[in-house]
Amino acid sequence: MRKRKVPDVVINRLPLYLRVLAEIDAEQSPIISSFELGERTGITPGQIRKDLSFFGVFGKQGVGYEISTLRVELCRILHLDRVxxxxxxxxxxxxxxxxxxxxxxxxxxxxxxxxxxxxxxxxxxxxxxxxxxxxxxxxxxxxxxxxxxxxxxxxxxxxxxxxxxxxxxxxxxxxxxxxxxxxxxxxxxxxxxxxxxxxxxxxxxxxxxxx
Amino acid sequence: MRKRKVPDVVINRLPLYLRVLAEIDAEQSPIISSFELGERTGITPGQIRKDLSFFGVFGKQGVGYEISTLRVELCRILHLDRVxxxxxxxxxxxxxxxxxxxxxxxxxxxxxxxxxxxxxxxxxxxxxxxxxxxxxxxxxxxxxxxxxxxxxxxxxxxxxxxxxxxxxxxxxxxxxxxxxxxxxxxxxxxxxxxxxxxxxxxxxxxxxxxx
DNA sequence: TAGATTGTTAATCGATTAACAATC
DNA sequence: TAGATTGTTAATCGATTAACAATC
CATH class of the missing domain: 3.40.50.720 (NAD(P)-binding Rossmann-like Domain)
Structure with missing residues (x-):
């Protein structure tokens, strides 16, 4: 049923991104870069970008990721957009x-x-x-x-x-x-x-x- | 201090071997092959042999591993030979x-x-x-x-x-x-x-x- | 435009698997 | 000796990292 395409290690990291995004939700800036998200999760920025790229394009080059959008997208991917x-x-x-x-x-x-x-x-x-x-x-x-x-x-x-x-x-x-x-x-x-x-x-x- | 030589994944598998060895301790045969240990742990026989080879030579070619000896050795490796x-x-x-x-x-x-x-x-x-x-x-x-x-x-x-x-x-x-x-x-x-x-x-x- | 950061490809690294010579 | 299974090397697989063109 589900294509065995996305490695499990990637899936296991998504909730971590989600947690950090929830913690800082629009704290100051509504935007976060893969570098800052990397700082807060302990995952390298490159890996974060690679992980996200399995599911689509969520960021803006030269800018970063809109926090609220990314949260919604990650919830959707993890099926946490429903009960x-x-x-x-x-x-x-x-x-x-x-x-x-x-x-x-x-x-x-x-x-x-x-x-x-x-x-x-x-x-x-x-x-x-x-x-x-x-x-x-x-x-x-x-x-x-x-x-x-x-x-x-x-x-x-x-x-x-x-x-x-x-x-x-x-x-x-x-x-x-x-x-x-x-x-x-x-x-x-x-x-x-x-x-x-x-x-x-x-x-x-x-x-x-x-x- | 400890040489970063043995991968963590290997260390994480050792207690599993130990558990199975404890369960079957000399149940029937005092000897177990990597194939049988593989059956019981879900780890491939080759990987078991490779894992063990990081720490020394514990088996006998053509025969297998003596269960009691292997238990003692694994306990020693994991520092479970003391409190x-x-x-x-x-x-x-x-x-x-x-x-x-x-x-x-x-x-x-x-x-x-x-x-x-x-x-x-x-x-x-x-x-x-x-x-x-x-x-x-x-x-x-x-x-x-x-x-x-x-x-x-x-x-x-x-x-x-x-x-x-x-x-x-x-x-x-x-x-x-x-x-x-x-x-x-x-x-x-x-x-x-x-x-x-x-x-x-x-x-x-x-x-x-x-x- | 100039600066920044993404998305993605290619290179590297590490772990698993296959295979087999050594040997009990 | 013949059969079996280890210990280990080489091949494969997969994940991480580096690097950079694309582009906002």
């Missing part, structure tokens, strides 16, 4: 933590960008019906139907390692194409599905090398 | 979440690898002295002394964006070389210091592209 509903599966320690975290400062940021944590799922009857940070916990058995009904398009996986693959497969079968996976497992991932891994244990272990 | 003390700064929502998360299944895994979450730090007087999941909260003012006293060598940053840079600088000045940063900011990082970023907001935003 994106996010579901979280697995309300254990980590899942609950994520819900509470997302409840603070960062939820505002996410919501502003159209990312809404719409529902959480668990198999524990005790938890179902409860709300954490305003997010209702629903029965994981109904995940397929509810993905459709609630129009979820991103799933955060905070389930135990043992069930991660089967929950993942269920979500894929229900049309989910993007995942943020916290489970410490190697998932079998079909083509066309994007999974970002957030594996703290592996991260800490590799940090030990530099310590 | 590595980890400190967490900023016991807000996210910091608390991380402490509680790390208290479960994953803490066992971390501890087995010698990674100990030794102390947490906050500036809120109310929180100081409390324990979360067995980890005591200490005054952030004493961070420099306590880094030395407690022999902390990795810091997890879960502070608000506004103070992340100054806390980071303090830690660097006290000799910390490895960080796991959850604050949504671009840190100014001196040479020789390693920072892994765990920025959920950016990750979710880039996922929206694929959704």
């Amino acid at each position: 994106v509903n996010v579901g979280l599966v697995g309300v254990g320690k980590l899942g609950e933590a994520f819900l509470r975290y997302g409840a603070g400062r960062q939820r505002e940021v996410l919501n502003r960008e159209g990312l809404i944590i719409k529902a959480a799922f668990d198999q524990d009857q005790q938890k179902i019906g409860r709300r954490i940070a305003g997010v209702e916990i629903l029965p994981v058995e109904q995940l397929p139907e509810l993905i459709t009904q609630l129009r979820l398009s991103i799933i955060i996986l905070t389930v135990p390692a043992g069930v991660a693959q089967s929950v993942f497969d269920t979500c894929v079968a229900s049309g989910i194409k993007a995942f943020l996976n916290f489970a410490p497992v190697k998932l079998q991932i079909p083509a066309g599905i994007r999974v970002h891994h957030a594996d703290f244990t592996l991260q800490l272990e590799s940090l030990a090398y530099y310590s | 590595v003390n980890v400190g967490l700064v900023g016991v807000g929502k996210l910091g608390e979440a991380f402490l509680r998360y790390g208290a479960g299944r994953q803490r066992e895994v971390l501890n087995r690898e010698g990674l100990i979450i030794k102390a947490a730090f906050d500036q809120d007087q109310q929180k100081i002295g409390r324990r979360i999941a067995g980890v005591e909260i200490l005054p952030v003012e004493q961070l420099p002394e306590l880094i030395t006293q407690l022999r902390l060598s990795i810091i997890i940053l879960t502070v608000p964006a506004g103070v992340a840079q100054s806390v980071f600088d303090t830690c660097v000045a006290s000799g910390i070389k490895a960080f796991l940063n959850f604050a949504p900011v671009k840190l100014q990082i001196p040479a020789g210091i390693r920072v892994h970023h765990a920025d959920f907001t950016l990750q979710l935003e880039s996922l929206a592209y694929y959704s």
Whole structure:
């Protein structure tokens, strides 16, 4: 479906540009150069121009980029110009933590960008019906139907390692194409599905090398 | 100090090898081939052999790698053959979440690898002295002394964006070389210091592209 | 116009993959 | 010995950087 033309590394940098643009929105000048954006993001100006050129022509030679225009364009490219509903599966320690975290400062940021944590799922009857940070916990058995009904398009996986693959497969079968996976497992991932891994244990272990 | 010879991508893969080796430890055969390790990690056999070759010769031609030996060697390379003390700064929502998360299944895994979450730090007087999941909260003012006293060598940053840079600088000045940063900011990082970023907001935003 | 900065191409760099001689 | 798998080199691939013509 999507042409595999834009490298993932480029996509990963776009939200960073967006963040900086949001921070300085028309602070002083309504215009920003790739050099100034480079300063603020830590990305080289050339790379920023190259990244943007994958999607079109957004700047004016000799002038720079209009901040508000660039924001709109980046939002459009990232599909953040519409509401994106996010579901979280697995309300254990980590899942609950994520819900509470997302409840603070960062939820505002996410919501502003159209990312809404719409529902959480668990198999524990005790938890179902409860709300954490305003997010209702629903029965994981109904995940397929509810993905459709609630129009979820991103799933955060905070389930135990043992069930991660089967929950993942269920979500894929229900049309989910993007995942943020916290489970410490190697998932079998079909083509066309994007999974970002957030594996703290592996991260800490590799940090030990530099310590 | 450390020769900038081994690429970071290689270091990041080593804990994955280690995890798989721990899972299957002498399950059946005491030997594993790069092909089987490749199956289980999702890394190509050739890349595994290349990665390992940065550090020495660990296998036997025509045979494979002795699992227990390889585990020991990988632990040694990653400095996980000794205790590595980890400190967490900023016991807000996210910091608390991380402490509680790390208290479960994953803490066992971390501890087995010698990674100990030794102390947490906050500036809120109310929180100081409390324990979360067995980890005591200490005054952030004493961070420099306590880094030395407690022999902390990795810091997890879960502070608000506004103070992340100054806390980071303090830690660097006290000799910390490895960080796991959850604050949504671009840190100014001196040479020789390693920072892994765990920025959920950016990750979710880039996922929206694929959704 | 003169100065500045983009958009883009070509050169460089680094990481992955393929392939195979060495050898257990 | 024959078969298997490593360790390593060379080829490929992809991403970053440098450079500059186009143009506002």
